[in-house]
Amino acid sequence: MPRKTKETPEIENEAKKKVVKKAESKEKTSSKKTATTKESTTAKKVAEKKETKKATAKSSSTKKTSKKEPLKSTTTKATAENKTSRKKAVSTKKETAKKATTKASAKKLTTKKTSKNMDIVEYYDLPYRYNQTIVKILAQTPTTLFIYWDISDEDRENYKKQFGENFFETTKPVLKIFNDTMNYNFEIEINDFANSWYLHIADSKCDYRVELGRRPIYNPADIGGTDYVYISSSNEIEAPNDKILIDKVQNMVYFRNVKTNQLTGRSFASLSLLRNMGKIYNIYDLYKELYKDENLYNPSSKFF
């Protein structure tokens, strides 16, 4: 689609842009548009640069950031960033709003510096983490699970107290996957650079849950002789079904009248249901064969 979207400028430029706009509207000059477009084109470039940097840093720094003092939340981060941006915003304001009445600008600069600017400058970034111990699983497809996790700083400290200062250096993270429908489990080794994982599973339409734990890398003696430390368990989900359950056809087929709630069971054989059902499902087989190269799912997919 050749549609273009407005770029998302990073904080400093966003701040500048808005202040410029504000100042100008006060002055009621006609140069509004040229000024803002200029700003936003520079913003574009900066934003692009910054974003690529961030992306690369992110993938390799999970461990680092988690070890450092974590950002408590968006707000702490946002306010910190807002502060710097406000400074810049104020200085640009000084430059651009020269023509504006001195009264107005002075007032803004002195009294409304801290709280009032919040509704002018709005910039958010997603927090890197929420500092909670958590494992969550989702089904991406009938045979792929998506798993994400984190361990809170408090819990990290507790593990260190319990198993030694080097607990996280001498152990590696593992995921235990439990198939509770077919009653089996298996384990995979992950690494501390990741905070999420896609996992192939063999059996669709089964209940799954995942456990996050750690195992010693070299010697169980490093962590007091145990060879597995439990960290946390996930929610339980059912992976979707991916086939016609023809082999599960029962002797009775149940029909419900949704108005009266009356339930009627009919024997499969007596109604020649099986024959008709076969005919109907032949239609789908024919389809599969005829259109096997086409994606029959929603290709129009929205407006954009």
Next chain:
Amino acid sequence: MQDKKGYVSFVLHAHLPFIHHPESDDYLEETWLFEAISETYIPLLLNFQKLVEEKVDFRITMSMTPPLLSMLDNKLLQRKYIKYLKRLIELSKKEIERTKYDERLNKLSHYYYDRYSNDLHVFKDIYNCNIIQGFKHFQDIGVLEIITCGATHGYFPILYVNEKTVKAQIAVGVQTYERYFGRKPRGIWLPECGYVPEADKYLKEFGIEYIITETHGILYADPTPVYGTFAPIVSPEGVIAFGRDLESSRQVWSSINGYPGDFNYREFYRDIGYEADYDYIKPYIAHNGVRVHTGIKYYRITGKTEFKDYYNVQWAKDSAEKQAGHFLDSRNAQIDNVSQYMPNPPLILCPYDAELYGHWWYEGPYWLYILFKKVYYDDCNFKLITPSEYIDKYPEMQVASPCRSSWGANGYSEVWLNPTNDYAHRHLHVAGDRMCELASLFPNAKGLKKKALNQCARELLLAQSSDWLFIITNGTMVDYAKKRIKDHIGRFTKLYYQIKDDKIDEDFLKDISKKDCVFPDIDYMLYY
């Protein structure tokens, strides 16, 4: 009418994400709504009206999502749409002058001038700037059944790890529907047709009788439905599921030989926004000078090469009529075949994005109009029906659990959960959990705190819109979608801490309440 062998049910899903920027005129994304009004919603209304005037008995079902309804009802966006139309009318006037050198082009310029002038008349004079009234009217006279959708089109198969967030999507969807249509919805279009059985109890709680699912939602159900997608099934919890028919979908949708690819149809990608002289077109494209679609398109698809011939309105209509005939014949044959194996008449369910009709497939609304006339007048073994009417006529249905599924590529959750957008889910989940935490910490709040808590709920819902995830996967306008997730999670988080610290910044709250002004009646206690 008694001896009809089967039924066909058209369901059009009308949806756009909530895009409302009172702070700026620069957001191109706002024009999605305006394009959809001119290309899809008004043409549908006009064609429904024509059918009614011609006394053609027809039935159609549409889902109108809460964000779409909120935008159609928004005074600022209504004013902006009028401005958008006036600019287009001005441009097409200029085009009439500019294209005097070519008779065919000139005729098309006149066509656009008339069409956009008529849009303005219909919008302002007939519907008083609110086209929801139009749809409501057709529902009230019984030809259209409107169903609801999740509050902000949140994708249930990912949200349901916190069930209350799914419950809230359903509850607000039902409430918004009642606000605009004055009655309860009988059906729901699950966002992206994303079905999870865990949602059934909430659907029942809010009075929803039926859902629309993808084909394998029925075919892979447990136990296997004996009549395939040709009859609805009912889940053990009591929710009725209608499944999409494969054959009719393919005829309209196939990228290889679907109807919209006809060579006489209008070419979507050739627009004077990209082709006209830059200085001439500059006032009508994006504020920052980037070329965009204007809505004035002069070419037809023509063929599979770059060469494009001028669009011819009559030829396009001829093609639509031919294809409507083909669709009718195909359904006749399909129903003849299938009805032999069923005690009740089979139902062919044809769900599509509403915006396919008119926006992508410019002639789509006309095709529907011709088809409906043919069904009524021609020799035909089926009748049009809405899902509700079918339920009332044939209330006995097989009990089976629909399969977890969606209508996205490959049929499950890949579109909304993949390496391009999976970073978002932990934030959406945490925000959902925090919303529940706020509700239990501060039940039945009053005054400013209540306002802040309700705004938190709005921000959470807006962040959950499946559209942002879809856009990121799709790879166009990714920056806007990412910004929307950041903005709503950011606003939510800031308010969350302000509420917990009892330091609500009134100016901030006022500012974001103005920007994110959906669901005025929302009650955060839904998350309690």
